[in-house]
Amino acid sequence: MILPAKRNLLIGAGFLAAIAALAFIAGALDRAAAQGTVQAPKFEVDPMWPKPLPNTWLMGQAIGLAIDARDHVWVVHRPDTLSAAEAAAEQNPPPGTC
Amino acid sequence: MHSRVAVTIAAGGLIAIGWTSFDDGTAAAERVAQSKPTELRYEVDPFWPRPLPNGWILGSVTGVAVDERDHVWIVHRGAASLTARTENGLGTDPPTAEFCCRPAPPVLEFDPSGKVVGSWGGPGDGYDWPESPGGIAVDARGMVWIAAAGFPEATPRGGGGRGAQTSSPPPAPGPVDSHILQFTHAGKFVRQIGKPGVTGDDASRTSLNRPAGLDIDSAANEVYVADGHGNHRVVVFDAATGGYKRHWGAYGGAPSDANRGPYDPAAPPPKQFRTVSCVTIAKDGMVYVCDRQNNRVQVFDKKGTFLKEAIVSRATRGNGAVWDIALSRDAAQRFLFVADGTDQKVFILRRDTLAAAGDFGAGGRWPGHFYGVGSIAVDSRGNVYTGETFEGKRVQKFAPRP
Numbered sequence: 318m319i320l321p322a323k324r325n326l327l328i329g330a331g332f333l334a335a336i337a338a339l340a341f342i343a344g345a346l347d348r349a350a351a352q353g354t355v356q357a358p359k360f361e362v363d364p365m366w367p368k369p370l371p372n373t374w375l376m377g378q379a380i381g382l383a384i385d386a387r388d389h390v391w392v393v394h395r396p397d398t399l400s401a402a403e404a405a406a407e408q409n410p411p412p413g414t415c
Numbered sequence: 416m417h418s419r420v421a422v423t424i425a426a427g428g429l430i431a432i433g434w435t436s437f438d439d440g441t442a443a444a445e446r447v448a449q450s451k452p453t454e455l456r457y458e459v460d461p462f463w464p465r466p467l468p469n470g471w472i473l474g475s476v477t478g479v480a481v482d483e484r485d486h487v488w489i490v491h492r493g494a495a496s497l498t499a500r501t502e503n504g505l506g507t508d509p510p511t512a513e514f515c516c517r518p519a520p521p522v523l524e525f526d527p528s529g530k531v532v533g534s535w536g537g538p539g540d541g542y543d544w545p546e547s548p549g550g551i552a553v554d555a556r557g558m559v560w561i562a563a564a565g566f567p568e569a570t571p572r573g574g575g576g577r578g579a580q581t582s583s584p585p586p587a588p589g590p591v592d593s594h595i596l597q598f599t600h601a602g603k604f605v606r607q608i609g610k611p612g613v614t615g616d617d618a619s620r621t622s623l624n625r626p627a628g629l630d631i632d633s634a635a636n637e638v639y640v641a642d643g644h645g646n647h648r649v650v651v652f653d654a655a656t657g658g659y660k661r662h663w664g665a666y667g668g669a670p671s672d673a674n675r676g677p678y679d680p681a682a683p684p685p686k687q688f689r690t691v692s693c694v695t696i697a698k699d700g701m702v703y704v705c706d707r708q709n710n711r712v713q714v715f716d717k718k719g720t721f722l723k724e725a726i727v728s729r730a731t732r733g734n735g736a737v738w739d740i741a742l743s744r745d746a747a748q749r750f751l752f753v754a755d756g757t758d759q760k761v762f763i764l765r766r767d768t769l770a771a772a773g774d775f776g777a778g779g780r781w782p783g784h785f786y787g788v789g790s791i792a793v794d795s796r797g798n799v800y801t802g803e804t805f806e807g808k809r810v811q812k813f814a815p816r817p
Contacts, residue, residue: 364461412733
């Protein structure tokens, strides 16, 4: 028969062993992950950016994009790539309001 | 600034559509000021539908419909409306791209979550697939009907607009679409009424001239055809036999093919339809007809007796303001949604008075904006779905906002 004190000691040693084993496995997993592929940041689209353009403006082909020191986004586009139907409000007389 | 104005007005109970509302400057702001209060408010769901599988991309969407299970059906023009260089890189021979894209099958079925659960369409044995489809409708039996709206004879095929260069010459014009098609839910051919190239005039009992849209009276088993881009009438066939039933023109009179000349906003309402681009049957039996380039809705009973009309956006020229009509799904169907592919808006009218009750949308490519919005449908929960043709090439969902 095992004395209560010795039994508690055995249980405690068991816990310590289990924790040590888990820590070792976790460390091994971390090392394995670190040796694997580099994880790029994940992206998701923000469909509500940018806000609607004012003045019934419409962009043509956007062919240049830059960000300045203030994190403002600059774009240059080709207005003459819009079809007549898209640029309706520019025509005389305008076929529609857009 | 306009967004803030929109929010303020929305709080007063007018139609609003989140940040996309009333952002197109003075004209829209004036329209807002004139609109009547209503409880209807909508906002775009930018994550509907889900991304298409298989590298599929949509061409010009010409029809949208909702079936009894709230599945959303669209039909689009596919490769004929795609730019080979930038949109069809997997569909060309040899492919020019590794990942994007190939035309989706012409007919797609989405479940309410926006996932594609069915796809079919294109040429097959025993029928003539449209050179260009028009509207789509699903009847109470689950049958899918498609109008063959075609192109005007002189129209070059392929994508439009500068910058829409194709890598190969556009296909030669085929026979002019003059028919409608019926398929099962799964895409098995059932019936064709009319024959491409065998164009019927405004009195024809057997053929059509570039029909733009259709709707089905499932109880009477009749199909109503908006006929169309070439003719100037509504024509009704027996849905079971394809047999002719009746037809009528503007104000319920005899339709005429006489040249109408250009639309004049200052002239009195024309006695004839200019472009019959849709027909929609209400639960109470009233029949709503799009007279697209006359900017008006005309209302009839099922026999073709004229009841009333309303002008929507009188000054609009170009392709006109009244492209397609959907009805709200409340018991009384209190509202009419009018897709305007020239002004890039959805107008909302009260069904009882046809008075303006608001509008949403503006021109552009961002969520909630439109380019060529020419088709519209409403599901049982009140969500509104829009299809964009020409270079719009998408389907969007707008949810009612509490």
